[in-house]
Amino acid sequence: MVxxxxxxxxxxxxxxxxxxxxxxxxxxxxxxxxxxxxxELPINMVQCPNCKKFVPEKPYCIECNKGL
Ligand SMILES: [Zn+2]
Ligand SMILES: [Zn+2]
Numbered sequence: 212m213v214x215x216x217x218x219x220x221x222x223x224x225x226x227x228x229x230x231x232x233x234x235x236x237x238x239x240x241x242x243x244x245x246x247x248x249x250x251e252l253p254i255n256m257v258q259c260p261n262c263k264k265f266v267p268e269k270p271y272c273i274e275c276n277k278g279l
Contacts, residue, residue: 229256230265 227240234248244251255268262275271278 228258228265232256 228237229240229242229252230236231238231245231247231250231252233250234245236245236247238245238247238252240255240257242252256265257268257279258265259272259274259277259279261272261277264272264274266273266279269279
C-alpha cells in the first residue's frame with residue numbers, strides 16, 4: 212500500500228507553486244497573500260524549470276536568463 216503522502220508528492224508538480232518573498236514559505240500560485248506571514252504577494256512568482264528558483268513571472272528567468 213502506498214502512503215497518501217507519496218501520492219500527494221507525485222501530484223505536486225501539476226500545481227504551480229510560488230515562494231513568499233517575505234518569509235520564504237511555499238505557496239500555491241493562485242494565492243494572493245501569504246497564509247504564513249499574512250503579507251500581500253504583488254508579484255506572480257513561478258518556478259524556473261531550468262534553475263528551479265522562484266522568480267517573478269516574466270518571459271525569461273531573472274536568475275539564469277533562460278526563457279520560462
Ligand atoms: Zn510569507
Ligand atoms: Zn532560471
